[in-house]
Amino acid sequence: MRRCTVPEVSSRRPALAATALLAALAIGCSDSSTAVTDTTSSTTSLAQYFISPVRCSDNSGPDCTRLRLGDADLSTTTAGIGKLFSCAAGNPNAGGSNKARITWINTSASTWNLMAKPFLPASTAAGAAGTITVTDANGTRTIQSTNVPVDAKIGDWPMTKYALLTAIDGNPGIPAARAVSYALSSTPTVNATPTCVSLGAIGVTLNGVVLYNSVDGRGNDAAANEILDIYGGHPANTDYHYHSVPERFDVTLGPDGHSGIVGYIRDGFAIYGYRGVGGAEITNADLDVCHGHAHGTIGYHYHATMEYPYTIGCYRGTPR
16 A cells, blocks of 8 residues: 655644654545554554655745634624635534544644644555546536545545544544435626635535534534544545545646645535645635635635635525
């Protein structure tokens, strides 16, 4: 199994322990990574589950050791840059991580350290690859998938095999294939008023796996609080999903350095990778309240970012 390459990290974003599990993604590894066998020893360090994302090794974009925490940035009334306009508030009694065991979140500063957060290792089993088809006809873009990764890159679920990780996040889910089908507008239009985002799937990646919005059931920043696998996903029961765009999808750049399409949102607009014109990393400051913008022949589109809400903040079009 191929190991992820170890990026050369700038002094602004230092690499952590040499014992870290090294991967090549901000939220998802570029190449398969060697699984780590858990132990029940209380002296075993979480560092064996750390990753070193490629996105964090350059000098553009936010500092991965001090990412803004989105726990307080859900609104059920208004849209705003860097916020999630949600149709429903979080449920404080919902399941989720054990806050008392989270060491990578600085609550007083409202930041979190991606470089000090553990991730579930890769599965060593040869899982079946997922499928996806995208067809355009008569103004409708039909997307059908099996909701497991087309590239077969997935973590070693269930996480209950890893005592240290389960003590933080008791997610017992095991991903399973299921039929996913969307009939989206292939010619979406921008509405004057943004629409709130529902819980559950907000779109689907071209890797065949659905995108959820940026929060967990409690309304907290899912990427910061929940344990994901090194490929960027985790299951809700059997429903595997991403809360942000795995960096390994952002490999197709246009002649102007702009990222290619990595998926489609339920309002029909495409979501692109992390880079804008000229190849510069996109930040919230470049985007509107729904986490998108329009330029050139692309027209309106969303972008993945390293900053909350990671994918979209609201629907700019009409969701289906």
